[in-house]
Amino acid sequence: MIENTLRILFLSAEAVPFAKVGGLADVAGSLPKALRALGHDVRLMMPRYGTINSDEFGLEKIGEPFRVPAGAGKEYVHLIGATMGADVPVYLLWNEHYFTSREKVYGFEDDAQRFAVFGRGVLGALKQLKWKPDVIHANDWHTALVPTWLDVSGWRDPFFREIATLFTIHNLAYQGITGRLILRFAQMDELEHLSVEQPGAVNWMAQAIAHSDLINTVSERYAREILKPEMGMGLDPLLKQRQDRLNGVLNGLDYEEWNPVTDPHVPHNFDIDALNRRAANKTALQQQARLPVRSKVPLVGMITRLDQVKGMDLMEPVLTWLLGERDAQFVLLGTGDPRYHRMFESLQERYPDRMRAFLKFDGVLARRIYASADMFLMPSFVEPCGLGQMIAMRYGSVPVVRETGGLADTVTDHTPEQGHGTGFVFQDKTPEACQGALERALRAYQDRDTWRALQMRAMATDFSWTASAEEYVDLYHRAIAVHG
Ligand code: ADP
Numbered sequence: 232m233i234e235n236t237l238r239i240l241f242l243s244a245e246a247v248p249f250a251k252v253g254g255l256a257d258v259a260g261s262l263p264k265a266l267r268a269l270g271h272d273v274r275l276m277m278p279r280y281g282t283i284n285s286d287e288f289g290l291e292k293i294g295e296p297f298r299v300p301a302g303a304g305k306e307y308v309h310l311i312g313a314t315m316g317a318d319v320p321v322y323l324l325w326n327e328h329y330f331t332s333r334e335k336v337y338g339f340e341d342d343a344q345r346f347a348v349f350g351r352g353v354l355g356a357l358k359q360l361k362w363k364p365d366v367i368h369a370n371d372w373h374t375a376l377v378p379t380w381l382d383v384s385g386w387r388d389p390f391f392r393e394i395a396t397l398f399t400i401h402n403l404a405y406q407g408i409t410g411r412l413i414l415r416f417a418q419m420d421e422l423e424h425l426s427v428e429q430p431g432a433v434n435w436m437a438q439a440i441a442h443s444d445l446i447n448t449v450s451e452r453y454a455r456e457i458l459k460p461e462m463g464m465g466l467d468p469l470l471k472q473r474q475d476r477l478n479g480v481l482n483g484l485d486y487e488e489w490n491p492v493t494d495p496h497v498p499h500n501f502d503i504d505a506l507n508r509r510a511a512n513k514t515a516l517q518q519q520a521r522l523p524v525r526s527k528v529p530l531v532g533m534i535t536r537l538d539q540v541k542g543m544d545l546m547e548p549v550l551t552w553l554l555g556e557r558d559a560q561f562v563l564l565g566t567g568d569p570r571y572h573r574m575f576e577s578l579q580e581r582y583p584d585r586m587r588a589f590l591k592f593d594g595v596l597a598r599r600i601y602a603s604a605d606m607f608l609m610p611s612f613v614e615p616c617g618l619g620q621m622i623a624m625r626y627g628s629v630p631v632v633r634e635t636g637g638l639a640d641t642v643t644d645h646t647p648e649q650g651h652g653t654g655f656v657f658q659d660k661t662p663e664a665c666q667g668a669l670e671r672a673l674r675a676y677q678d679r680d681t682w683r684a685l686q687m688r689a690m691a692t693d694f695s696w697t698a699s700a701e702e703y704v705d706l707y708h709r710a711i712a713v714h715g
Pocket of ligand 1: 253254534535536564565566591592593596597616617618619620622
């Protein structure tokens with residue numbers, strides 16, 4: 232173990248518990264801890280936003296402020312030390328103007344400059360700390376400058392020359408596209424234009440894809456899907472060029488955070504050996520949703536952003552069939568596009584005894600739904616990894632999903648003949664295909680033993696971070712090998 236211990240620098244714009252906007256924060260808050268538990272010296276760097284409370288996190292200044300080569304060259308960064316979990320060292324990069332005076336993570340006009348300062352600050356910080364990682368693991372476009380600079384300019388400096396890089400794509404929709412003036416600001420004028428970049432623009436995600444030793448995204452299926460124009464968001468030609476460097480690693484699930492045995496918001500805690508207790512949660516949810524309390528009716532749950540990519544355009548015909556022609560109940564929790572709010576409201580008016588749409592964000596209710604719904608529907612058109620189906624499985628709710636991205640890699644289709652599978656999978660983006668999978672689920676639900684076995688297989692699937700962390704360690708070793 233000792234000789235294989237890696238020094239890993241993990242870069243992210245957000246990480247739980249310091250700052251969270253989306254799923255990236257969960258990954259950045261969990262993966263380093265799992266890597267540490269495997270014995271690696273992993274450390275996290277992220278900006279020190281104004282929202283990060285100094286007392287709450289016991290922040291302490293490290294060393295003296297240092298100058299970063301950005302803008303007019305007069306920007307200073309100061310390292311602030313913290314700890315994540317029991318023992319992951321965290322370095323927050325303080326810069327008053329670009330980070331510490333800001334009350335949120337993203338969404339400013341100068342985001343490109345802000346993350347250029349961060350990237351250059353990270354490189355300076357390593358020198359200041361005299362800590363040379365074996366590999367830098369950069370995540371999403373905000374951290375893309377680092378692997379890019381290391382490849383283009385880092386070879387000139389013996390300190391940086393040997394550092395290998397891995398770049399993870401969490402969200403291909405945000406690429407960090409900005410004008411080429413940013414290169415003057417970042418003092419990287421020599422960076423070459425890529426054919427996937429618009430004339431006069433820099434695409435930071437594309438640059439990191441082009442310049443990192445290895446690249447990965449958050450499921451193997453999604454890694455293949457983004458090689459095609461329909462899902463590549465303009466970067467598919469470049470990804471295809473770098474196909475031999477592109478990998479897929481599923482995100483894990485935080486097993487302490489998501490545990491039906493201890494979850495304080497689940498009225499009746501249960502586990503795989505005491506699944507009977509789950510029935511009381513279903514009763515409680517039916518009451519909360521003001522639906523008829525019926526233990527034997529199949530209850531389909533859904534918790535989602537109300538967005539076109541989540542397959543929302545299928546829902547009107549699917550629910551008209553499910554609630555109009557079959558004996559089932561449906562509970563939705565979601566917010567998003569107003570037109571889908573209206574759609575679910577009008578469906579609820581049509582089927583008041585069958586469905587309830589909670590059109591809000593509610594973390595407690597989400598846990599109650601995971602712990603009570605018999606089936607969990609995720610008909611996503613695009614799903615790089617997906618968290619919902621993994622939580623559902625852990626909480627004994629059988630997933631019904633479209634075969635895409637992480638859904639395809641985490642749910643195996645149930646075949647009654649062979650008695651295996653952990654859910655129900657459909658391919659086409661059509662209401663008929665979705666109904667077909669739901670129909671198979673409704674049929675399987677009629678047989679108590681079959682259903683119980685299916686639930687138990689779903690619950691027993693390993694989505695722990697340990698499994699994912701081991702795969703990342705393999706990628707780090709490969710990155711070091713190809714870096715040479
Ligand atoms: P995405 O990140 O694309 O929204 P994921 O399935 O990866 O999809 O993660 C969504 C997470 O957000 C899940 O943990 C889900 O439970 C939660 N979530 C989504 N909508 C809501 C809501 N309205 N209330 C509470 N939790 C929600």
